Amino acid sequence: MSENVNDDIPASVTDMIGKPMYPETASFPVERSYGYNTLAATQNGNPLLWDDEVADELTGGMIVAPTTLSLWMRPHFWEPGAQGEQVALKVHFDLKRIFGLPEAVMTDNTIIFYDPVRPxxxxxxxxxxxxxxxxxxxxxxAGRFWVIDVEFHNQDGALVGVESYTGFGYNRPGAREAK
Amino acid sequence: MSNVTIPTPVLFPSVSVGDSLPELAVDVTPTTVVLGALASRDWRPMHHDYKFATERNGVQDIFLNTPNQAAWFERFITDWTGPKGRLGRMKFRMKTSVFPGDRMVLSGTVTAVDTDDTGCGWASIDVALTVGETVASTCEVRVAVPVDENDNPWSRTGDRWKP
Incomplete structure (x- = not known):
């Protein structure tokens, strides 16, 4: 997706465009049992994701559902020492704050899958x-749209996926004060 | 888990433009929404807190979150391909939210078939997630399917995997 700079955007935002931000490594490894939650939530019976023999035969070992890519980087709801709400897509929340847009939804999502993610x-x-x-x-x-790309690598540096999110931050007339 | 029956895989030569995938219909409940959100570690309140969703977001109820919609699309596609099907990419647009009480129906049509320069067979599929007459989300999927009974897209690595 092409980069775009709009004339009415403050320098604090234009400075962010195109620059890698918030490099992070997950505080926990990919967990097979947690991956099952997504399969259960979608009643996904793909034997590749449940059966060791099938996974060994097809991929050389167990993998997790490809679309769980982002969940392995999402912070705990709470952890010792954490202050305030823990969020995953920090740039999205930066933009909400900078533009004074308390509400937001995601409208588009693109995921490209590379090496499989394994427990x-x-x-x-x-x-x-x-x-x-x-x-x-x-x-x-009334608000603004923005596009944020996220690259995911495993502990060996292999690219496992790229996600692109389009978010819409907005002010909703008549809404309660944000808490 | 053991003794799982591996479905007969879809093979590339049998896939044609215009093919329809078997529909998947799901009655969405509050549990569907909350379970999907927590399974994807999405703690944002609009996916589990009715008052937040209605009073802050201004929508009618809690609604399916983005990663969970992706997971539903994955299930829909691999129900068709079988376990040898390997997702290359998906691009989806959420036009309107999916709420408890909705009956969401996923349907899909093959829009292109091609092999890349490594010999990998690809099917492109347009998926629609509809609620009643409304198309809530659309999704373009590119999935690798085996070109013959001995092919396995999951064996492709490095330059031989071009999603």
């Missing part, structure tokens, strides 16, 4: 702001 892997990622739109009004309210 025991420790995933790292970084975020890159690709573009920010000018002011837009939708049925939800």
């Amino acid at each position: 025991g892997d420790v995933i790292s990622n970084q975020q890159v702001l690709k573009s920010v739109s000018g002011p837009k009004t939708t049925k939800l309210g």
Whole structure:
């Protein structure tokens, strides 16, 4: 997706565009049991994701569902020493704060899958702001769209996936004060 | 787990443009939404807190989160391909949210078939997630399927995997 700079965007935001931000490594390894939660939530019976023999035959060992990619980088809801809400896509929340847009939804998501993610892997990622739109009004309210790319690697440095999110941050007229 | 029956895989030569995938219909409940959100470690309140969703986000109820929609698309695709099907990429747009009480129906049509320069067979599929007459989300999927009974897309690494 091409980078985009809109004239009415503050320098604090244009400075962010195209720069890798928030490089992080997960504080826990990929867990087979936690991966089952996604399979259960979607009633996904793919034997590749449940059966060791099938996984050994096809991929040389157990893997987790490819679309669980982002969950292995999501912070705990709480952990010792943490202050405030723990969020995964920090650039998204930076933009909400900078533009004073308390509400947000994701509208588009692209995922490209590379090496499979396996139990025991420790995933790292970084975020890159690709573009920010000018002011837009939708049925939800007035705000802006932005695109954030996230690259994921495993502990060996192998690329396991790339995600691109389009978010819409907005002000909803008449909404309660944000808490 | 053992004694799992491996479904007969879809083979590339049998896939044609215009083929339809078997539909998947799901009655969405609050549990569907909350379970999907927590399974993807998405703790944001609009996916489990009715008052937050309605009063802050201004929508009618809690709603399916993004990674969970991706997981539903994955299930829909691999139900069709079988375990040898390997997702290359998916791109989806959420036009309107999916709420408890909705009956979501996933349907898909093959829009292209091709082999890349490594010999990997690919099917491109347009998926629609509809609720009643409304298309809530659309998803473009590129999935590798075996070119013959001996092929295994999962064996591809490095330059031989071009998603």
